[in-house]
Amino acid sequence: MSTEPIDVFTQPIRLEYDYTPGTARSRFLKNLEQGTIVGDRCSTCGKVYVGGGSGACPRCGIPCDEVVPLSDRGTVTTYCIVNVPFAGATIEIPYTSASILLDGADIPLMALIQECPAADVRMGMRVEAVWAPEGERGPSMDTIRYFRPTGEEDAPIDDILKRMRDA
Amino acid sequence: MRDVAVVSFAQSPSVRREPARNEVEILMPVVAEAVERSKIKDRIGFTCSGSCDYLAGQPFAFVWGLEAIGAWPPIRESHVETDGAWALYEAWVLLQEGEIDAALVYGFGKSSPGSLRDVLALQLDPYYLTPLWIDSISMAALQARALLDAGKATEQDMAEVAARSRKDARGNPNAQIAKDQSADDILSEPYIASPLRRSDCAPISDGAAAVVLAAGDAARAATSRPAWIRGIDHRVEPHYPGVRDLTTSPSTAKAAEAAGASRDKIDVAELLAPFTHQELILRDALGLAKPNGTKINPSGGALAANPMMAAGLIRIGEAASRIMSGDADRALAHATSGPCLQQNLVAVLEGE
Numbered sequence: 112m113s114t115e116p117i118d119v120f121t122q123p124i125r126l127e128y129d130y131t132p133g134t135a136r137s138r139f140l141k142n143l144e145q146g147t148i149v150g151d152r153c154s155t156c157g158k159v160y161v162g163g164g165s166g167a168c169p170r171c172g173i174p175c176d177e178v179v180p181l182s183d184r185g186t187v188t189t190y191c192i193v194n195v196p197f198a199g200a201t202i203e204i205p206y207t208s209a210s211i212l213l214d215g216a217d218i219p220l221m222a223l224i225q226e227c228p229a230a231d232v233r234m235g236m237r238v239e240a241v242w243a244p245e246g247e248r249g250p251s252m253d254t255i256r257y258f259r260p261t262g263e264e265d266a267p268i269d270d271i272l273k274r275m276r277d278a
Numbered sequence: 279m280r281d282v283a284v285v286s287f288a289q290s291p292s293v294r295r296e297p298a299r300n301e302v303e304i305l306m307p308v309v310a311e312a313v314e315r316s317k318i319k320d321r322i323g324f325t326c327s328g329s330c331d332y333l334a335g336q337p338f339a340f341v342w343g344l345e346a347i348g349a350w351p352p353i354r355e356s357h358v359e360t361d362g363a364w365a366l367y368e369a370w371v372l373l374q375e376g377e378i379d380a381a382l383v384y385g386f387g388k389s390s391p392g393s394l395r396d397v398l399a400l401q402l403d404p405y406y407l408t409p410l411w412i413d414s415i416s417m418a419a420l421q422a423r424a425l426l427d428a429g430k431a432t433e434q435d436m437a438e439v440a441a442r443s444r445k446d447a448r449g450n451p452n453a454q455i456a457k458d459q460s461a462d463d464i465l466s467e468p469y470i471a472s473p474l475r476r477s478d479c480a481p482i483s484d485g486a487a488a489v490v491l492a493a494g495d496a497a498r499a500a501t502s503r504p505a506w507i508r509g510i511d512h513r514v515e516p517h518y519p520g521v522r523d524l525t526t527s528p529s530t531a532k533a534a535e536a537a538g539a540s541r542d543k544i545d546v547a548e549l550l551a552p553f554t555h556q557e558l559i560l561r562d563a564l565g566l567a568k569p570n571g572t573k574i575n576p577s578g579g580a581l582a583a584n585p586m587m588a589a590g591l592i593r594i595g596e597a598a599s600r601i602m603s604g605d606a607d608r609a610l611a612h613a614t615s616g617p618c619l620q621q622n623l624v625a626v627l628e629g630e
Contacts, residue, residue: 122409126400128335128391133300165302165345172348174306 135166138178140250146242148183150216151175161216182214183240185258186266188275189219192229207232211258212271219275222252226259235268237261282373283497283504284602284627285380286315286490287595292454292483292583295390301334305386305486306346312488313382318500322490323378325355326369328362328385329587332401335392343386354378361385361550362487362591363613363623369491370510379496386486387587394482394586402616406518415479417617419471421524422555426473428525430562433473436554437461440477440581443554447578454481454583477581480552485585487592505598505609505627509537512623514616524618530563533624534610540565544572544626545606548593550613552580559619560612572610576600590614594625601629 132140135151139162142149150161153168153175160168161181168175190209207229210219224232225241238258248254288311290304313319325347329340340357349355358364362385369381389397395413425431438461447456459477467475490500497504513529513536515522534540547566551557557579561567566574575581577596580589590613597609606629613623 120409124400124408126332126335126392126397130335130391131296131298131300131388133303134298135303136300137298165300165306165342167302167306167345168348169345170348170350172306172346173310174303 136163139163143254144250148181152177158217185211185213187236205229223257225257235265237263282493283506284598285492285500288312289487290485291452292485296484308486309488316490321380324381326365328358328365333387360615380492384488385588385591388484389482389586418553419474421618425525437464439554443581447582450577478554480580480584483585487588505601508626510625511536514621527563530622537624537626546609548597550590
């Protein structure tokens with residue numbers, strides 16, 4: 112047996128969890144599976160949230176009580192171009208990750224922008240969802256493969272940002 | 279010292295697994311109920327929460343809890359990565375400064391998503407014992423064994439704690455395990471980690487609790503009989519369990535002394551003892567080994583419902599509820615955190 116002291120050893124650690132999306136996010140994900148995006152409207156302040164976090168209106172601290180259908184088109188409110196590879200990445204760099212304010216929603220979703228050079232992405236750019244083909248859609252954000260430019264004229268981004276800020 | 283009281287309390291029923299609702303969805307109605315009951319929503323100047331990201335398995339999961347409380351316009355808020363009882367302590371300290379008159383405190387957690395005994399092993403000890411991968415139940419079993427070997431308790435004593443707790447829990451609508459089962463029945467169960475049987479261990483629970491604290495006039499505006507916090511203190515023991523005498527709880531004794539627990543008789547004591555033998559150790563540390571007129575855990579305690587990160591706050595809430603209802607004049611509440619009662623908090627509450 113070696114008498115050398117052990118300075119370093121590797122300890123494998125793994126914890127597994129069953130994730131509970133919750134009522135609101137389950138509804139959001141099940142709608143994605145059907146090719147539709149729904150938001151939650153707060154009846155007190157009227158804000159529409161999308162992504163189905165807690166189903167709460169975080170401003171009012173109460174559950175949203177109305178489900179509203181949303182467009183799969185929206186406006187880029189901010190973005191970043193990813194140039195650094197990381198473990199587990201599934202797409203080639205550079206790529207663009209953006210906050211997209213869907214028409215009818217009051218908070219943006221985060222998604223990829225593709226089918227255009229990263230350098231062309233800009234705040235105010237109009238984009239639309241590219242859905243996975245029917246049969247490959249599940250209750251997952253992967254069901255929206257990415258967003259791509261619609262070719263529409265840019266939205267008035269200053270107005271949109273002001274509306275989000277003042278909201 | 280400024281007079282600060284618990285003026286309202288709400289909790290969710292504890293369940294083994296909330297299948298549909300996530301943490302925030304469990305928490306939201308509980309916070310709403312506690313705030314509504316307090317009748318002083320507009321005077322709440324601080325919010326403090328207790329939760330544990332390891333339970334959810336998501337970094338910064340606690341931030342999400344803020345969606346339950348309507349943090350707009352921006353509020354003054356803080357968080358502790360432990361039981362909500364310590365969040366209450368932080369809020370109490372802030373109330374002592376005199377700048378605010380009321381505070382909201384909440385604790386919440388779902389223990390069901392992961393393997394709780396393994397999650398807790400990593401949560402509080404990522405260094406010393408991790409190579410051994412010792413889980414929380416095995417740690418508690420080592421402590422129970424030490425207690426038995428020291429001749430300080432018997433398995434019969436432990437079984438009686440379990441039987442009494444589950445029996446008393448029949449009066450608690452939020453309890454997860456409530457039943458009339460004799461100590462002899464419990465002693466016939468197989469060991470799950472000798473000398474612990476299933477009934478010696480708290481259930482795995484999902485749940486949440488919220489408390490509103492208020493000072494002076496604000497407390498009197500909220501309720502006719504506030505549960506005044508006459509003393510509150512918490513102490514911690516060494517991280518490494520090998521250097522502790524696991525059969526005693528000096529940190530509980532010191533916290534109780536600082537909180538003035540022994541100054542008068544205690545009508546009700548709500549102790550956070552997730553394992554039967556731990557109640558025996560705590561009672562010894564608190565001078566309640568022979569509860570002379572003190573009702574121990576009338577709610578059934580953690581053995582009836584143990585939502586992690588809320589169960590300690592629930593002890594304070596249960597004790598306060600008995601003061602507010604007039605059933606008790608002086609109550610002691612205890613919370614614990616860490617393996618084998620490593621850290622302990624004691625609060626003494628009184629009516630007027």
